[in-house]
Amino acid sequence: MYARILGFAAIAACLAVPVFAAVALGDAAGSYTISPASSSIRFSIGKAGGGGLDGAFGRFKGSIRIDNSNVGRSRVNLTIFPESVGTGQSRVDAFLRSDAVFDSANNPEIRFRSTSVKRTGDTTALVTGRLTARGKTFPEKFTAELGGLKAGTIRFHVTGKVMRSRYGMDVGTPIYSNVVNFDMTLTGKRG
Template sequence: MTHKTTLIAALLVAASFPETSRSDIEVPSLSEVAGRYAITPGSRIAFTVDQVGGGGIKGKFGKFSGTFNLKAGDLPHSMVNFELKPGSVSTGQARIDAFLRSGAVFDTDHFDTISFRSNRVEQTGPDSARITGTLTAKGRSMSESFDVKLTGWSGRKIAFNVSGRIFRSRYAMDVGTPIYSNVVQFDMMIEGLRS
């Protein structure tokens, strides 16, 4: 297991680190990066739901928080804790935002938080990993997995791209299928600042 891989594996969620090529990333040692990190507000959590015939819904969440703990030499026990506020959803269209907040989808009047807690980290490549944990949304908790790739390192900051696919029906949010896909695709950039 490489130092680089151990770093990658510890995360869920989204950041605004400048795009860099793989050769530009300085790979730190575990002793340099081990510790607790807070996910920064500059992180970005975006999603897409495809529609038959093209189009679909694209949006992002504006309010979220979380931490991840990188444990040197102990990849499986690195931890990710993340929460987002579904009421902060934004698609650029007020009518769609209101619908997503309604009881048909997020039901933000009764469920104001979506959370993720990791329970397993697996190496999938030299600079990538898969994080599996429990996602809780709309009163339902399910096991979900996200793919993580290292995108940046600079002193106390580290950044990852996180992607995943979640079935809306598992959380009683599948209104509009099959016109709208049952799959929500997440594309997140997560930045962590060591505390």
């Protein structure tokens, strides 16, 4: 489940790159390091009968490279550390870190590596890549929207959905949805 969330975050980062490229690629071209202090990776999972589970990852790192001559060559790399998952409920957090879900002791990272970035509008892009969690890798897609560019800092809003069962995290289904919704704000600093 969290691996999918991380995958979404990574995809979001990829989408963010092409989105800005569509707006002002020349100004945005370059390499950026994602700043966790001004970024967030949030997720939600629905529950039958209402409610569900909301959470976030506190630790992650990544980079965005925007290619000004060919948006399709832009790249997004995102790594999420599942032991940093937080829901506001210590028992739920411990369960998510356990081998029933993330197995963070044996799988300390969830990785997303973009393979394609396609502009879908003036400020939006579709980022496709490979998400790896619990030793399983699958293609995933995220939508990114440029939120701003100022003084060497770029911001993207990234969203996407990941099927957690693909990564061996289907505990609790069908009571809890198999779909993990990701909502990320990724801020990158040039350099």
